[in-house]
Amino acid sequence: MxxxxxxxxxxxxxxxxxxxxxxxxxxxxxxxxxxxxxxxxxxxxxxxxxxxxxxxxxxxxxxxxxxxxxxxxxxxxxxxxxxxxxxxxxxxxxxxxxxMDEWHEKTKKLGSLTVVPFFPNPSLAIPSNVQVLLLRKDPENMTPEEKERFILSNIDGRRDFATIARISGLGTLLAIDVVLNNLESGRLALRDLVNLLYVVPEKVGNVSSNDPAVQKMLKIMDGKINMEKILLEIEEERGKIIPELVKLVKGGRVRLKEGLEYLPRLSQENLYPV
Incomplete structure (x- = not known):
């Protein structure tokens, strides 16, 4: 069998x-x-x-x-x-x-995998030239300190944690350790954003989009999966997807089965200002 x-x-x-x-x-x-x-x-x-x-x-x-x-x-x-x-x-x-035990404890501490960390003191951010130098190195040959600096170098105050972990390419477990350690030391803080675990969208009839990222979101949106789960599945950035979700909800093409009370705050998220 x-x-x-x-x-x-x-x-x-x-x-x-x-x-x-x-x-x-x-x-x-x-x-x-x-x-x-x-x-x-x-x-x-x-x-x-x-x-x-x-x-x-x-x-x-x-x-x-x-x-x-x-x-x-x-x-x-x-x-x-x-x-x-x-x-x-x-x-x-x-x-x-x-x-598995440590992962569950760490995700509880972080609160959500779609939180957006930032440097309250911009002078503590990793300079772009350091990131460029680290990009030239094979991750397997990086020292622990270089790995930490590379993960931190991808924090720009717009990217959510899951995106930072993904584009760093060093694994989610290492990324969460780095972020949690720097949150505890005060070097990092988190944007005051809606916890997407509490937002559950559902399509209203047949909905389509020309945007590939939105297409992926709509494909797995079934009225049961929360927005955090959707973002993790489609591997798209919070700051680029949430404005599209808000447009769909306001246009009546998607409704929020749970979390409708958060719509005003979701509408105000402006991680990628024009």
């Missing part, structure tokens, strides 16, 4: 335990509407991972920030990928369980 399902019902830790116990070889593929992740197994051991541009252990860690996604295990006798993860299945399962 093929191993398929959704991460909502069956988490990655359990899947790794099953595949390790069967000494399986092949790839575990996790699909979301606009994203895909893969874990490669050889004789029951996870040997590599792939999520977007992330490879190896960073990709493995990134998958544990996903709380849903359809998965399928594909048996393959000869797994043609290099070994980038060498931990034993037992150690990896313990590490995975720890990661």
């Amino acid at each position: 093929p191993l398929t399902g959704n991460l909502k019902e069956f988490d990655l830790v359990s899947l790794i335990q099953i595949l390790s116990g069967k000494f399986s070889s092949g790839k575990l593929i996790v699909n979301k509407p606009f994203k895909k992740g893969i874990l490669y197994f050889k004789d029951g051991r996870v040997i590599n991972g792939e999520v977007g541009k992330l490879k190896g252990m960073p990709a493995f860690l990134e998958l544990f920030t996903w709380d849903d996604g359809n998965f399928e295990f594909v048996d393959e006798t000869n797994v043609d990928v290099s070994v980038a993860i060498s931990m034993s299945p037992e150690a990896l399962v313990l590490e995975a369980a720890r990661i």
Whole structure:
């Protein structure tokens, strides 16, 4: 019987335990509407991972920030990928369980993955020339200090956390550590914006758009998913999508099943002033 399902019902830790116990070889593929992740197994051991541009252990860690996604295990006798993860299945399962616990605690501290951090004191921001220099380096060859500076260099007071983590290309778990540490030290603060977890949109009839980003939003908008989840799925910036959502709501093409009381504040978000 093929191993398929959704991460909502069956988490990655359990899947790794099953595949390790069967000494399986092949790839575990996790699909979301606009994203895909893969874990490669050889004789029951996870040997590599792939999520977007992330490879190896960073990709493995990134998958544990996903709380849903359809998965399928594909048996393959000869797994043609290099070994980038060498931990034993037992150690990896313990590490995975720890990661999941820490991830939930960290997201609670941040409050929302679509918050917008900024430097209250602009003199503490990372200069653009530093970012240019770091862009020339392979992330694998960056020191921990350089990785932190690169993540911080992508904070411009307009981008939401999820976007910062994505374009930094160093993984969501590292990005959340950097942001939380700098929030605690006072170097960063958060914009006073609506928590998009409380905003649930629904299409009114057939709605279309010529904007590719809005098309993606409308594709998965079903009246059940909140706006934070939608932004994370379509991987678009808050500052570019929320004004489009407001236009659709005011035009009667989308209604807010939850969070209608936040519409005046959403209308005032001006992260990309003209």
